[in-house]
Amino acid sequence: TTKQAYTPLNEQTVIELSQELDLFSDYSSLEVNEIGDGNLNLVFRLVEPATKKSVIIKQALPYAKVVGESWPLTLDRARIESDSLKKFAEFSPEHVPEILYTNNELAVTVMEDLSSHVILRKGLIDGVTYPSLAQHIGTFIAKNLFYTSDFYLHPFEKKRLVQQFTNPELCKITEDLVFTDPFYDIETNDYPAELQDAVSELWNDATLRNKATRLKLKFLTHAEALLHGDLHSGSIFVTEESTKIIDSEFAYYGPQGFDIAHFFANIAMNHIAQRAHIKDKEKRAEYQLYLSGLIRDTWNTFTDTYKGLWRNEGVELATKLPGFEDEVLESIFTDMVGFAGCEVIRRTIGLAHVADLDSIADFDEQILLKKKALKLGRDWVKNKQRIKNIEEFITSIRSV
Ligand code: ADP
Ligand code: MG
Numbered sequence: 001t002t003k004q005a006y007t008p009l010n011e012q013t014v015i016e017l018s019q020e021l022d023l024f025s026d027y028s029s030l031e032v033n034e035i036g037d038g039n040l041n042l043v044f045r046l047v048e049p050a051t052k053k054s055v056i057i058k059q060a061l062p063y064a065k066v067v068g069e070s071w072p073l074t075l076d077r078a079r080i081e082s083d084s085l086k087k088f089a090e091f092s093p094e095h096v097p098e099i100l101y102t103n104n105e106l107a108v109t110v111m112e113d114l115s116s117h118v119i120l121r122k123g124l125i126d127g128v129t130y131p132s133l134a135q136h137i138g139t140f141i142a143k144n145l146f147y148t149s150d151f152y153l154h155p156f157e158k159k160r161l162v163q164q165f166t167n168p169e170l171c172k173i174t175e176d177l178v179f180t181d182p183f184y185d186i187e188t189n190d191y192p193a194e195l196q197d198a199v200s201e202l203w204n205d206a207t208l209r210n211k212a213t214r215l216k217l218k219f220l221t222h223a224e225a226l227l228h229g230d231l232h233s234g235s236i237f238v239t240e241e242s243t244k245i246i247d248s249e250f251a252y253y254g255p256q257g258f259d260i261a262h263f264f265a266n267i268a269m270n271h272i273a274q275r276a277h278i279k280d281k282e283k284r285a286e287y288q289l290y291l292s293g294l295i296r297d298t299w300n301t302f303t304d305t306y307k308g309l310w311r312n313e314g315v316e317l318a319t320k321l322p323g324f325e326d327e328v329l330e331s332i333f334t335d336m337v338g339f340a341g342c343e344v345i346r347r348t349i350g351l352a353h354v355a356d357l358d359s360i361a362d363f364d365e366q367i368l369l370k371k372k373a374l375k376l377g378r379d380w381v382k383n384k385q386r387i388k389n390i391e392e393f394i395t396s397i398r399s400v
């Protein structure tokens with residue numbers, strides 16, 4: 001179908017596109033809204049009122065929306081996003097939106113409308129519990145990692161995938177915004193003056209910089225498995241019984257601990273922020289216990305699933321070495337702690353923040369809790385080897 005050159009869609013042309021794709025029956029009544037709240041892309045929701053049929057059309061812009069046209073950004077990320085969602089669907093079709101159409105020239109993806117779900121970040125800020133989430137995320141990550149790794153794939157197929165998911169421009173954003181800028185006095189950083197003392201202390205911490213630089217090197221060099229690359233609580237849609245992962249434009253071959261680190265870091269920031277969101281002490285304690293359990297259950301599901309795949313479907317010789325899976329999981333764990341630390345630090349003082357902390361109305365409390373977040377992130381980056389297991393990781397969150 002559509003073979004024209006790239007132009008950004010608008011509410012008119014997005015209807016024309018849906019007509020070319022024969023998505024609806026009555027185009028005169030279509031309701032169109034641009035609902036994107038993200039930093040990089042356009043997201044349109046199209047609804048046909050008579051049939052209640054709806055779709056989402058996401059289009060990458062040739063620049064980062066958050067900064068404007070001064071920050072050009074490859075359209076290839078739309079291909080990366082739809083290709084990776086299709087790859088994840090091979091292992092966990094129930095945890096990604098159905099992809100209905102993709103056009104790499106237009107940087108367009110048409111996908112299932114998930115408006116029956118809510119974005120996890122919002123649910124967590126509102127204090128909602130999701131009983132299946134840990135099981136879903138732990139399984140989703142374990143399958144993605146194992147089935148795209150050298151432990152399972154033929155080495156030719158693995159290297160073909162590394163090529164398919166080579167994503168230099170989006171990786172560079174992570175390399176800068178997660179692993180570099182927050183540790184230096186760089187203008188993209190964004191924090192209130194009241195945090196300057198804590199930030200200066202962080203910048204003067206040579207050990208912290210040293211460790212962050214090593215984590216960055218791991219991100220640059222360890223092409224272990226296909227990652228989502230941006231698995232924060234804004235990339236997860238949930239209901240009580242369903243979990244859907246979206247927005248994988250940062251997907252690439254990287255270190256196995258990265259995705260689970262981002263999930264845990266965002267749960268941890270919510271845990272810290274709950275001190276402001278839930279005033280009732282008992283209710284807050286109960287919810288924070290749920291968040292701890294979410295981390296514990298996700299980790300345990302992840303390791304059980306990963307070990308099962310390793311045992312039953314491992315192909316590469318390394319999977320036959322006695323006990324080697326424990327070594328691999330230990331190193332995933334240690335990397336996880338370090339990557340989670342970088343994520344917490346950059347979400348507190350870097351360019352892109354989290355609503356969990358930023359929405360705290362009492363400014364003094366916001367500052368206090370952001371200081372706690374910085375302390376926790378710093379501890380994780382510096383002392384990742386000293387945190388031995390998931391219980392100690394949880395304790396570090398609960399005692400910050
Ligand atoms: P960005 O890459 O710009 O962050 P996202 O893919 O995260 O874009 O989408 C931005 C927002 O658009 C989401 O937070 C959500 O509100 C909405 N959205 C995205 N995909 C869907 C979908 N499949 N169904 C319903 N809403 C969606
Ligand atoms: Mg997003």
Ligand code: MG
Binds near residue numbers: 037038234
């Ligand atoms: Mg978003």
Ligand code: MG
Binds near residue numbers: 230247248
């Ligand atoms: Mg995105």
